[in-house]
Amino acid sequence: MPTPLRFGLIGCGHQGRYLCEALRCAGPHDLVACADPDEAARERAVAQFGFAHDYESPAKMLFDGGLDAAIVATTHDQLQPCAMAAILSGCHVFVEKPMALNAEHGQALADEANRTGHKLMVGYALRYRPDRVLMGRMLAEGVIGDLVQVHAGQLIGSMGGWLGKARHGGGPLLYVGCHALDQILWCNPSPVTRVYAEEVPSAVPGVEADALLTLRFADGCLATLSTSQRLGGRYGWLDLLGTHGRMRAEWESYRLSVESRKMAAYSHLTHLDVAMTDFVPALAPDATSTLASYYYVRMWAAEMVEFVSAIQEDRRPAISGEDGVRALRVMDAARQSAETGQAIALRET
Ligand SMILES: NC(=O)c1ccc[n+]([C@@H]2O[C@H](COP(=O)([O-])OP(=O)(O)OC[C@H]3O[C@@H](n4cnc5c(N)ncnc54)[C@H](O)[C@@H]3O)[C@@H](O)[C@H]2O)c1
Structure with missing residues (x-):
């Protein structure tokens, strides 16, 4: 039985919360901390997932450490800087599409993940x-x-x-x-x-x-x-x-x-x-998510299963940083x- 992973969420809006729900389909992983400058969004995430720690700033959350992986689901302009900070702090990263605002920034992120040996997956859920x-x-x-x-x-x-x-x-x-x-x-x-x-x-x-x-x-x-x-x-x-x-x-x-x-x-x-x-x-046999039974969001559950499997099996995720850059x-x-x-x-x- 693989060890449960400790997750942080960066961006507690609609998609960030859907992805946390989807993560529950991938097994009993720990949702440890979340970060969002919007207090109401943070409060909703804490209420829904019971995060032990919540932060206004992702930098502070990443500095405090204790995470294996981060889900990044912010506004498009913040995806790349937040994902880069998470990789530099030692996390594997699932970043929502489009991953960055341009190919140069996307490539820098993919390069950093490769250099440091962290998994980077992009949310092209279709x-x-x-x-x-x-x-x-x-x-x-x-x-x-x-x-x-x-x-x-x-x-x-x-x-x-x-x-x-x-x-x-x-x-x-x-x-x-x-x-x-x-x-x-x-x-x-x-x-x-x-x-x-x-x-x-x-x-x-x-x-x-x-x-x-x-x-x-x-x-x-x-x-x-x-x-x-x-x-x-x-x-x-x-x-x-x-x-x-x-x-x-x-x-x-x-x-x-x-x-x-x-x-x-x-x-x-x-x-x-x-x-x-x-x-x-x-899905994991002990999947608890209510999303598991919905057609529309089932693809996010499949993504999370793939992301977690790639980390645990130490292999490249199916939708890589290079795919995002392309x-x-x-x-x-x-x-x-x-x-x-x-x-x-x-x-x-
Ligand atoms: N793959 C899919 O099917 C799918 C579907 C919907 C949205 N998305 C993607 O998900 C991402 C988020 O979209 P959404 O619909 O959840 O938007 P949203 O507005 O509901 O949530 C975005 C959240 O990010 C927060 N945020 C902004 N800057 C931040 C920062 N520096 N650090 C931490 N949090 C920050 C905002 O305060 C907000 O709460 C986008 O990349 C979007 O394209 C993907």
């Missing part, structure tokens, strides 16, 4: 939707042949609060579009060689209302990414088009649609309903493209 896991497996098995095009979108309604402010890293691309981007990159490990982007600005300077990206991969695959905060609700999709067929998954549906000229079973468009427990890491490089290029009107060449390492 990878843990069972329909997407099955999609990835079928792609790898050649069900639709070689990937020719990928079309993904993740869209949301009007973004207020810090999510609408440039200095906090607001805007739909860094908030939800990055999930769709990660899905595209996850499907195709080939280097991205060119990025072109169109943006429609919002009323707030430095924050886009809409963004459309076109990506070209070294293997000849093309991809598009759509994101917006002008939609009435949340929509998302991932379409894979291959030399022998196609697959489609949609946000908030656990249905995977498959059509393949290679496999008789899918010679006509077939809709597979994927159960929420299929293809994702099993997405940030594309988003940096998209920003530059939208500003200049030019396609931006990338040399992925």
